[in-house]
Amino acid sequence: MSTKRNILKRVGALALALVLLGAAAMVVGAAGQDAKAEKSATLPQKAAPKTGVTVYSNEKASVDASNLSEGYLMVKYTGGKNVRIKVQITKSGGVTYTYDLNNAGNVETFPLTEGDGTYTVKVFENTSGTKYAQAFSTSVTMTLRNDFLPFLYPNQYVNYTMDSQTVAVGAQLCTNKTDDLAKVTAVFDWVVDNFTYDYDKAATVQSGYLPVVDTVLAAKKGICFDYAAVMTAMLRSQNIPCKLVVGYAGETYHAWINVYVDGVGWIDKAIYFDGQNWTLMDPTFTSTGNRSQSIMQYVTDSTNYTQKYAY
The missing domain is CATH 3.10.620 (C8orf32 fold)
Structure with missing residues (x-):
């Protein structure tokens, strides 16, 4: 992009x-x-968002996967630097989505729109010019409660x-x-x-x-x-x-x-x-x-x- x-x-x-x-x-x-699978035969009711139930983190970033079955993640940069931050989300064997994390220190929501499977989530800090260094990486495996859910919730876009x-x-x-x-x-x-x-x-x-x-x-x-x-x-x-x-x-x-x-x-x-x-x-x-x-x-x-x- x-x-x-x-x-x-x-x-x-x-x-x-x-x-x-x-x-x-x-x-x-x-x-x-x-x-699709039987779980998508009917439209689901959305669930109230959860926070802090399943979190992967280090000193620079956190990935809240508490709503994984609903089709989205919440990412927060905690590195304390005033630099551009990017998030990359890649489904195994699939497309890589690259986002700007615009609100350093605040949580932003990102959808997982490629269906069930394992996703790698990486957070990068800008070092100089167009160069970035990886600040955090984790993998999560998603099994949706219903295949429509990633397209029913708000997200960054x-x-x-x-x-x-x-x-x-x-x-x-x-x-x-x-x-x-x-x-x-x-x-x-x-x-x-x-x-x-x-x-x-x-x-x-x-x-x-x-x-x-x-x-x-x-x-x-x-x-x-x-x-x-x-x-x-x-x-x-x-x-x-x-x-x-x-x-x-x-x-x-x-x-x-x-x-x-x-x-x-x-x-x-x-x-x-x-x-x-x-x-x-x-x-x-x-x-x-x-x-x-x-x-x-x-x-x-x-x-x-x-x-x-x-x-």
Whole structure:
């Protein structure tokens, strides 16, 4: 993700160029193919967070694994240095996720989104320039209580509490909505119709940027990461599993959402329902293009999107 700043500068130009594109539309049906273990047959209720039950630490960092079965860890830097701190989380044989630990001395929450298995967690201190030294390392083995759980809780990338205004607006939008399809559609339509794309922010955003969902909500303006984080917070707070996905739209770094709807399955590349079929949809490009025909054709073509990380 080290090239994020430079790539994001091209998002504004790409969003404008997309209006000229005429990629073939593709309609996809319900993505219910993720028939997983029995533990995921029903949507779970979230559990109150625990702290201090299972902790691995040294003098420089601690990893609180008390909520491992819920799909997340809490990491704290205790080395006392005023330097940049990074956290790396790697599933054995899988993808490495690298984060900035932005609040030295405070706990931050990181999801384990690659499923059951053994994860290595490393904490690094900046020594000079772009050089880092390992401060702590530990391994944990996760067995999820339910496979949806990593996509139901707040974390560093989707940071909210039940007192957040974003959660309150999401609850208002979902009032009297009796099924998940209606809730997903209400949240999607509201964000797409009320938010505008922030080209200045896209051109100047720094590496390590994290959305503050209530700030984005108040401004009703943001980059793709902001759109995705706000929608994800609203839907997770309604107990709808939602993945904030980071990857590429064409050659441009981008963010979108995948949503799980009970009885339907995972709906990839975000959400759109035309009254009969679910289609691949990206809320940022849809809003930017005012739902123009060329934009709708672009975002419904799965070949335009490559997933890299899910949070």
